[in-house]
Amino acid sequence: MISKQEFIEKLRNSSLRPTKQRINICEVLFNRDKTFHFTINDLFNLIKDKTGEKVSLATVYNTVHAFHKKGYLKEIPINSNQTYFDTNVTDHHHFFDVKEEKLIDLKNEDVGPIEIQKSIPGKKIKSVEVLVKLED
């Protein structure tokens, strides 16, 4: 069990006041053992299920975006109708099971170092992400 203080700290760091709704969002996002891949809609539904309280969709969007901006959530680059996020913000990659629309973590050592041998003048590398699509 993670303390509510940690959620409040995350919220404050993201310039958000700790409200009941946002604490509920944190509960669903961060109170877990394993990494969590989700869409806004997944999260929206889980909040109702897990906390028994409804939070408006707009608040879910706003809070997720603030956490993403602050670096507490990572956006997963994948073409889907919905945007996927990940609570694991460390450097890592993904499998995407196209049929089941499911994401699976790939540890960095499962992929090995990736050397980018090309550079663009005036630009620096912000992130390197590998997406491995899976089929049956």
Place this chain on the structure above:
Amino acid sequence: MISKQEFIEKLRNSSLRPTKQRINICEVLFNRDKTFHFTINDLFNLIKDKTGEKVSLATVYNTVHAFHKKGYLKEIPINSNQTYFDTNVTDHHHFFDVKEEKLIDLKNEDVGPIEIQKSIPGKKIKSVEVLVKLED
């Protein structure tokens, strides 16, 4: 200059009848030296500009999707409001300039071999794609 016959062949292979509109789409997509990264909207506008003839948006969507399904176009996994496609369907990767929303090809040898050391039972790898985000 690529012959119209090639376009017709691509269309037939994709189970599409060669109509005037579809030939125009092919003209914009495939009659070029370099690889072409685009959104449906880019393409829609370019058709008007380059051929002088308007093709309905629905037809652009349908044709692009048929080509994608057949493997004549590649979808680029990136989170954006619009879906990006690529006429270069060979195995390769991308830079994405986040600020300018621009894609740049990365040759396979610019990245080097990527070894995926993990497997999921019952699933096989369909594709491995690297996205390198660039910032200033």
Place this chain on the structure above:
DNA sequence: TCGTTGTTTATAATTATTCTAAAGAAGATT
């Protein structure tokens, strides 16, 4: 040429996301 089947098109429908503005809650000040 005729009949069948596939295609184009404008427009409506759908869906994810963002915006808005009014009512409510948090935080600071006394």
Place this chain on the structure above:
DNA sequence: AATCTTCTTTAGAATAATTATAAACAACGA
């Protein structure tokens, strides 16, 4: 604790990409 200011929540409207619809039209084969 009362008050004031600022931020937040919310339902619903607005936006934007994509998909569906169905009537007019074009390709193809006989």
